[in-house]
Amino acid sequence: MVRYVLRRILYMIPTLFGMSLIAFLIIQLPPGDYLTSLVANMTSNGQTVDPAQIAKLRQIYGLGDPFYIQYGKWIWGIISRGDFGYSFEWNQPVARLIWSSMGATLLISLLSLIFVWAVSLPIGIYSAVRRHSFGDHVFTFVGFLGLAVPNFILALTLMYLAYRYFGQSVGGLSSPQFEGAPWSFAKLIDLLSHLWIPVVIIGASGTAALIRILRANLTDELHKPYVVTARAKGLPEHRVILRYPLRIALNPFVSALGWVLPHLVSGATIVAIVLNLPTAGPLLFKALVSQDMYLAGSFILVLSALTLVGMLISDLLLAALDPRIRYDR
């Protein structure tokens, strides 16, 4: 087992390297760089720009260098001293920006994941066992609605409802009076009252998807001979289902760990912008628009690393859950 984990971690190194290369390449792809978009911004504001000054800046930032040298400098900075470069837009080291937004991102990801699990597990079981019943049809209908409605519309609706009927301050993760205040019980309550909206919205599509997957998997398993065997032992029906077919149909639940984080960052960006969440999505989006390349590149790198870790954890959990996978190595 230890050997397997080590091997998996070793595999991650080339993967990460490739990802960083691709990330950096993609950021470089659009014509121009941060300075050209800066100049364009300034001229449109009516300011004049001294070309000599720009050329000097370009040299300082190393933007004139060929791609591989820029990449080499950046990646060496990360490996040798944990320096992810400097954000042009924010005038801050990239590392500080990333760590400040990563906390909120991870928090919302984890909570969404728990929400997805907590809701889809019972509903999925119910839908599979009572297939084609009235309740199953209702859940199926609601589930497809959750899949089909764009998240940001759901976000706007929920914000409106929360504001109109609960009189809550919406948007962000805390009310204005707690902004920057030290941690207290009241602040925690406030945080929780804000958190549920993004968690529900971001979890909605994942929940709908997992319900469908669990329903399909469990339906397949329910009629396997080993379930009849369990019944023939004299086990009560609920224990038959929880102990046998569900154990085997559970694998996609664990796999969800691997995809929920990238989903949150890429898929939930619009939601995060609408809800004004301090997560990584909007920051990455802004960095890409303004061609703030070190910030964007580092974000993608860190997210890739986290995704790989998520996948490793989900694979290890799968192995713990299913001996067939465990013994296959």
Added chain:
Amino acid sequence: MATEPLLSVRDLSIDFALRTHILHAVRGVNFDLRHGQTMCLVGESGSGKSVTARALLGLVDRPGRISRGTIRLHDGIDIARLRPGGRAIRRVRGRRIGLVFQEPMSSLSPVHTIGAQIAEAVRLHRRLDRRAARARVAELLRAVEIASPEEMLDRYTFEFSGGMRQRAMIAMALAGEPEVLIADEPTTALDVTTQAEILDLIKRLQIERGMAVLLITHDMGIVAEVADQVAVMRFGRIVEQGSVERIFYDAEHAYTRRLLGATRKLERTGVAPRKSEVSPPILSVRGLGKVFEGRRRMFGRATSPVRAVSDVSFDLFEGESLGIVGESGSGKTTVGRMVLRIIDPSEGSIRYRDRDGASVDLCALGREGRRAYHRDVRLVFQDPFASLNPRLNVKQIVGEPLLIAGIANGRALDRRVAELLDMVGLDPLAMERYPHAFSGGQRQRIGIARALALDPRIIIADEATSALDVSIRSQILDLLIGLQARLGLSFLFIAHDISVVRYFCHRVAVMHRGRIVEIGDTATICSRPAEPYTKSLISAVPNPDPRAKRMLNRHRFTAAA
């Protein structure tokens, strides 16, 4: 009968409410199970025998339901009246009646240890703590003759061999110490020798514990070996029942006689002896071997290589059927695949004499040469359901090889397909229909027509009849024999069922652990085998004659491991 029946079924009917009509799966069935006796329920697939067995445990799945009749235990409980899933029926399951299934792999949970699954059954019926339950499980495993049970109970299903899984399954069924044991085709998925051991075991346990056994099977040979009473089922009804002697020697119903006839027919040979030929063999295999290399991984250790076949040599003559028999894992399928050149041999040579009489080294063939060879050598598969694409109609299935080879299309293709269907005894008008419209035997005929499409010289049949009912089995074999006489085909017939090989093949090669242990004329091998392994294999085959129980007095081969 002097003894009171332990369980008596009266007028049992089970209906399935389907979308368009009601299917009467079981109609007015009566039988009794008695202390220490074995009742065999025989019938072909779809006769309703499995549904009947499940009904005894209240396990009929929706939309099926018991529409009439009683299933009464000797103390008056009527199982047919118990609420499904209720407490009362759960006290019957496992405790009064134990159940063993056909497929031991899929009937045991893949993600729980064997011990955990049996312990669960133990603790359901007896108040025992964890440790006592474990000791009880070990005791049960010992009772079903599993070596070093304390160690084995922490293993998973997939670490057990087929026979051991079935033993574990029986141990589980015994956990609640039931009075009645139902075994639904308990040995169909197993090798003959393993089958004999499992049937031995059931018999022994039955005598020790005085259980009544209901054995469901399609194999009249097994019935003759183990049954006291027999009930023959067809289309949901019991057409005839009585003592095993009466059924075998004095059957009244035409269906029973037909079933027996189909089984006894396979006790003889069905092929005319081949004229001793002087012509060189069409296929000549020398020193063939296969080692499956272990997988190698980046950063990881390689898995160790497995030797599947070693030093296999045989000749196949024109117009001859050569049988390859062996248990699962003996390497017979690997040999077939190497001859077909789907997998590459690790060593040895295969020489093929083509239509012009030239000798071709198959191991040296390139892609083009192999394509030409594949026209001459075709395959018939085991599973007639999985081997036909359900989205193609019969014309497309049978005509596909012709289209690919560019031999015929349009009107000519239609004509050739009609001719092929006629050859395998199907109505050419069936061309436009899809596989689901055909029965298992008919589908196998379609598969044979497809194999014949390119006018091959050799046909490799890998367990081609083992998925079929007995009566269909002999029909298909007769068809193949007829085709061989007409077309001069050579067959490489891979099977685990010796009766089929005896009926169909001129010569037999017996494989064991990747080697051919004995090869010779079918009559010699089947009646006077020289090797101890062959002896044990032949004597493990159930004999459909209750007065000559071959299997229970069989020759036991103890392999030097």
